[in-house]
Amino acid sequence: MKTAITELLGIRYPIVQGGMMWVGRAELASAVSNAGGLGILTALTQPTPDALRAEIDRCRGLTDQPFGVNLTVLPSANPPPYADYLQAIIDSGVKIVETAGNCPKEFFDRLKAAGIKILHKCTSVRHALSAQRNGVDIISIDSFECAGHPGEDDVGGLVLIPAAVKALTIPVIASGGIADGYGLAAALVLGAQGVNMGTRFMLTQEAPIHSNIKESVVQGSERDTVVIFRTLKNSGRVFRNEISEQVVAIERRPGGCTFEDVRPLVMGARGRATLESGNVNDGLVWASQAIGLMNDIPTCKDLLERMIGECRKQLAQASLVASA
Structure with a gap:
């Protein structure tokens, strides 16, 4: 082609x-x-x-x-x-x-x-x-x-x-x-x-x-991602899990938030550890809406x-x- x-x-x-x-x-x-x-x-x-x-x-x-x-x-x-x-x-x-x-x-x-x-x-x-x-x-x-x-x-x-x-x-x-x-x-x-x-x-x-990450994400639908960092003007799309929901909740607090408010949840080392350990709810997992097309x-x-x-x-x- x-x-x-x-x-x-x-x-x-x-x-x-x-x-x-x-x-x-x-x-x-x-x-x-x-x-x-x-x-x-x-x-x-x-x-x-x-x-x-x-x-x-x-x-x-x-x-x-x-x-x-x-x-x-x-x-x-x-x-x-x-x-x-x-x-x-x-x-x-x-x-x-x-x-x-x-x-x-x-x-x-x-x-x-x-x-x-x-x-x-x-x-x-x-x-x-x-x-x-x-x-x-x-x-x-x-x-x-x-x-x-x-x-x-x-x-x-x-x-x-x-x-x-x-x-x-x-x-x-x-x-x-x-x-x-x-x-x-x-x-x-x-x-x-x-x-x-x-x-x-x-x-x-x-x-x-880790295979657990692959299995968890591939079971998701097009609704199972969420956009975070909206209030920080640095929007990012990730798989919907416990960490991403916590980030969204912090961003929705009255008065907004700063990056320091979410830093412990979104540190790169934490995301890396999640991908390696297979514990899908321990860190951010970046994923597109196309997961709904993957089975x-x-x-x-x-x-x-x-x-x-x-x-x-x-x-x-x-x-x-x-x-x-």
């Missing part, structure tokens, strides 16, 4: 595994790449830039197919050494990088100088246009249905995807609420050149998290083959309807 994305990235299928904190490790990234998509390591999952170098080497030992690295730059009182992680990516000879957050133009310039393709994730057309001006190669447009941070505009994919396609001159891939071949077909019809999926790949056999935990290979089959069938049916 050839699109502008498969040609640019050298992959068989126009399906990208989005970067996920604590999940985007060599086991998953290599499995996605071996299955024909683009696997992504998450840089900040590794505790140091040197550890990232080692993880890139480990991934190379598991696949001879293209894979990328995600680097998400977010404001923080104690930020990690982003520039050092960037240098580790460049030094390791990685050819594809997914960026997100407030990535400075200087970073884009350094990646481009190293001959690296840049896939930048945005939640609005205005931010996508800015990234295009800064020289990125591909935009991943992330709609309100997504896991993680959907921005503050609350625009769903049915509107956001074609809006981005119409406004941009570089290829667009659709992100947020996509979990199967039906979603891939819809994204292509809306003008995207492929899709970016996080939660669906989190719920695969190769994802390096199994396949291998990455089986998932991609099924998606491509479903997509081709839907596109063929659409063609028949259009020609009738």
Whole structure:
């Protein structure tokens, strides 16, 4: 299945595994790449830039197919050494990088100088246009249905995807609420050149998290996620569990709340421990509304083959309807 994305990235299928904190490790990234998509390591999952170098080497030992690295730059009182992680990516000879957050133009310039393709994730057309001006190669447009941070505009994919396609001159891939071949077909019809999926790949056999987490999330419906951090202007979508309900309750207190009020519940170390222990109610688990479309935990290979089959069938049916 050839699109502008498969040609640019050298992959068989126009399906990208989005970067996920604590999940985007060599086991998953290599499995996605071996299955024909683009696997992504998450840089900040590794505790140091040197550890990232080692993880890139480990991934190379598991696949001879293209894979990328995600680097998400977010404001923080104690930020990690982003520039050092960037240098580790460049030094390791990685050819594809997914960026997100407030990535400075200087970073884009350094990646481009190293001959690296840049896939930048945005939640609005205005931010996508800015990234295009800064020289990125591909935009991943992330709609309100997504896991993680959907921005503050609350625009769903049915509107956001074609809006981005119409406004941009570089290829667009659709992100947020996509979990199967039906979603891939819809994204292509809306003008995207492929899709970016996080939660669906989190719920695969190769994802390096506890099976209890996978089983709990895959049993959820499209109603079993909740948006938190609304009052903090940093909205995030997570699986509905005891911790997320506590966060929402704190945010609804008269007078609102600050991040310090919820910090003990949402610390990254707590979320990581949850994914590793399997105790689904002990921390935040990021998940998209697409969990309502997931009812199994396949291998990455089986998932991609099924998606491509479903997509081709839907596109063929659409063609028949259009020609009738």
